[in-house]
Amino acid sequence: xxxxxxxxxxxxxxxEALSSRRFIVMICMCEAQYIGxxxxxxxxxxxxxxxxxxxxxxxxxxxxxxxxxxxxxxNHISISLGENCVILTVRRVRKPERVVVKIYSFKGFFSDxxxxxxxxxxxxxxxxxxxxxxKHPELIEDGFRIVSTxxxxxxxxxxxxxVDAKGRRTIVEIKKDKAGKDAVKQxxxxxxxxxxxxxxILLSPNITPEAEKMLxxxxxxxxxxxxxxxxxxxxxxxxxxxxxxxxxxxE
Amino acid sequence: xxxxxxxxxxxxxxxEALSSRRFIVMICMCEAQYIGxxxxxxxxxxxxxxxxxxxxxxxxxxxxxxxxxxxxxxNHISISLGENCVILTVRRVRKPERVVVKIYSFKGFFSDxxxxxxxxxxxxxxxxxxxxxxKHPELIEDGFRIVSTxxxxxxxxxxxxxVDAKGRRTIVEIKKDKAGKDAVKQxxxxxxxxxxxxxxILLSPNITPEAEKMLxxxxxxxxxxxxxxxxxxxxxxxxxxxxxxxxxxxE
DNA sequence: CGCTTAATATCGTTT
DNA sequence: AAACGATGTTAAGCG
Numbered sequence: 001x002x003x004x005x006x007x008x009x010x011x012x013x014x015x016e017a018l019s020s021r022r023f024i025v026m027i028c029m030c031e032a033q034y035i036g037x038x039x040x041x042x043x044x045x046x047x048x049x050x051x052x053x054x055x056x057x058x059x060x061x062x063x064x065x066x067x068x069x070x071x072x073x074x075n076h077i078s079i080s081l082g083e084n085c086v087i088l089t090v091r092r093v094r095k096p097e098r099v100v101v102k103i104y105s106f107k108g109f110f111s112d113x114x115x116x117x118x119x120x121x122x123x124x125x126x127x128x129x130x131x132x133x134x135k136h137p138e139l140i141e142d143g144f145r146i147v148s149t150x151x152x153x154x155x156x157x158x159x160x161x162x163v164d165a166k167g168r169r170t171i172v173e174i175k176k177d178k179a180g181k182d183a184v185k186q187x188x189x190x191x192x193x194x195x196x197x198x199x200x201i202l203l204s205p206n207i208t209p210e211a212e213k214m215l216x217x218x219x220x221x222x223x224x225x226x227x228x229x230x231x232x233x234x235x236x237x238x239x240x241x242x243x244x245x246x247x248x249x250x251e
Numbered sequence: 252x253x254x255x256x257x258x259x260x261x262x263x264x265x266x267e268a269l270s271s272r273r274f275i276v277m278i279c280m281c282e283a284q285y286i287g288x289x290x291x292x293x294x295x296x297x298x299x300x301x302x303x304x305x306x307x308x309x310x311x312x313x314x315x316x317x318x319x320x321x322x323x324x325x326n327h328i329s330i331s332l333g334e335n336c337v338i339l340t341v342r343r344v345r346k347p348e349r350v351v352v353k354i355y356s357f358k359g360f361f362s363d364x365x366x367x368x369x370x371x372x373x374x375x376x377x378x379x380x381x382x383x384x385x386k387h388p389e390l391i392e393d394g395f396r397i398v399s400t401x402x403x404x405x406x407x408x409x410x411x412x413x414v415d416a417k418g419r420r421t422i423v424e425i426k427k428d429k430a431g432k433d434a435v436k437q438x439x440x441x442x443x444x445x446x447x448x449x450x451x452i453l454l455s456p457n458i459t460p461e462a463e464k465m466l467x468x469x470x471x472x473x474x475x476x477x478x479x480x481x482x483x484x485x486x487x488x489x490x491x492x493x494x495x496x497x498x499x500x501x502e
Numbered sequence: 503c504g505c506t507t508a509a510t511a512t513c514g515t516t517t
Numbered sequence: 518a519a520a521c522g523a524t525g526t527t528a529a530g531c532g
Binding site: 031040050063122 | 274276278282288289290291292293294295296297298299301303304305307309311312313314315316319321322323324358359361363364365366367368369370371372373374375427428
C-alpha cells in the first residue's frame with residue numbers, strides 16, 4: 001500500500017489510472033458532497049473509495065452493507081488539486097448528478113486492470129424443482145396429486161406425473177429458463193406417447209410468444225412459476241433438519 | 252499492497268484482521284458460491300472483496316455498480332485452507348444464507364481500523380420538503396394551514412395534513428420526482444382511509460399523463476412545485492456556517 | 503420511450 | 518419477530 005506519497009503525486013497516480021481505465025481502490029480520509037435527485041453531505045472520515053473500469057463509483061464507510069455515496073456508470077471523472085486535498089469530481093453522463101470528494105490523506109491505494117471473464121449463474125436444477133413440487137403439489141394446481149417424478153419413458157424423462165383435482169392424468173414439464181418451441185415439442189412427444197385424455201402443463205418462468213401459440217394450438221397448458229419463490233421454499237423448509245440446513249449452518 | 256506472501260501467510264493475516272474486527276480489502280483471483288434465498292455460482296476471476304468492521308461482506312467485479320455477491324451483517328466469517336486456495340466462509344447469523352469464496356491468489360491486501368465519525372446529511376428529501384412547507388404553507392395554497400407533517404396512518408405516512416382556506420381537511424402528498432401511477436395510488440389509499448369530504452393534493456415537479464388522468468378521475472388535485480425554488484429556500488434559511496456551507500464555497 | 507414488476511432488493515419503523 | 522412503507526431504490530421485460 002502506498003502511503004508515503006505527496007497528494008500531488010497521488011493525484012497524478014489517480015489521473016493516470018483513470019486515463020487507462022484501471023480499477024481503482026483507495027482507503028482515505030475524505031469528505032463528500034452529492035447533488036442530484038437529492039442533496040447530501042458526508043463529513044470528514046476514513047472510507048473506502050472504489051472506481052471501477054466502467055467508471056462505476058462507490059464510497060463505503062467502515063460499517064454498513066450499502067455505500068454512503070455512489071454513481072452508476074457512465075460517469076465523467078476528473079481530478080484536481082485543492083488547498084490541502086485532492087478533489088475528485090464524478091459526474092453522471094446521462095443525468096444531472098454529481099459527487100464531489102475531497103481527499104485529505106491516503107492510507108491505501110491500488111490500481112490495476114482486473115481480468116474477470118468468469119460467468120455468473122443463478123440456478124435451481126429441474127430435479128430440485130421437481131422435488132419441491134413433490135412436497136408442494138398445490139404449486140402446480142389446487143387439488144393436484146403427484147404420482148411420480150423423474151419418470152422414464154421412451155420419449156424421455158417426464159419431470160412430474162400426476163392426477164388433477166378432476167382425476168385426469170397430467171404430465172408436468174419443468175423448464176427453469178424461458179420456454180421455447182423445443183420445450184413445447186418435448187411435451188408433445190410425451191403426450192402423444194401417453195395417448196388420449198392426458199393433460200399436459202408446461203411450468204416455467206416465461207414462454208416465448210411463438211411457443212405459446214404452438215402450445216395452445218395443441219391443447220397444452222402453460223403455468224408461470226417463479227424460481228426465486230421456489231428457492232425460498234426450499235431455504236425455509238429445509239431449515240429443520242436436512243443436509244442442506246446442516247450445510248447452511250456450516251456443519 | 253502485499254502480493255508476495257504465501258496463501259498460508261495471507262490466511263493468517265485475514266484471520267488476525269477478522270479477530271480484531273478490522274476493515275479488510277482484497278483484490279484477488281477467486282470463485283464464489285451463494286446458497287440461501289436463491290443459489291448462485293460465480294466462476295473464477297479477479298475481483299474486489301470487502302469485509303467491513305461490522306462483518307458486512309461484498310464481492311465486486313471490475314465493472315457494474317452493484318456487487319455480484321454480498322451478505323448483510325451480522326455474519327460469522329471463517330477462514331480455512333483448501334487445496335491451492337484460501338476458503339472464506341461467510342454465514343449470516345440471522346438467516347440460513349452463506350457465501351463461500353475460494354481465493355487462489357492475491358493482487359492486493361489491506362486491513363486496518365478506519366476512523367470515521369463524520370455524520371451524513373441528506374437534504375431535500377420528502378421529509379425536508381414537508382419541513383419547508385410547514386414553514387411556508389402558502390407554497391401549497393393561499394390560506395393553507397398545516398396541522399401536521401409526517402403523520403403516520405395505517406396506509407402509510409402522510410407527508411402533510413392541513414386545512415385549506417375554506418376549512419376543508421386536506422392531504423398533501425409530496426413527490427420530489429415526476430409523479431407516476433404509484434404516487435396516485437398512494438394518495439388514493441390515504442383518501443380512502445381518511446373518509447369522505449377530504450381533499451388531496453399531489454405536489455411534485457411533474458406528473459405522467461396517465462397518472463394525471465387517474466388522478467382527475469378520482470377527484471384528486473395536482474400542483475406543480477419547483478425543487479430548485481425549494482432548495483433556494485433552504486440555502487438561505489439553513490445553518491449558514493456548517494461544514495456543508497463552507498464546503499459549498501470551496502473552503 | 504414509458505410503464506410494470508421483480509429483487510438474495512435494503513433499511514427503517516411500527517405492531 | 519413479522520409486516521409494512523420508502524428508497525438518490527435499481528434493473529429487467531414488455532408494449
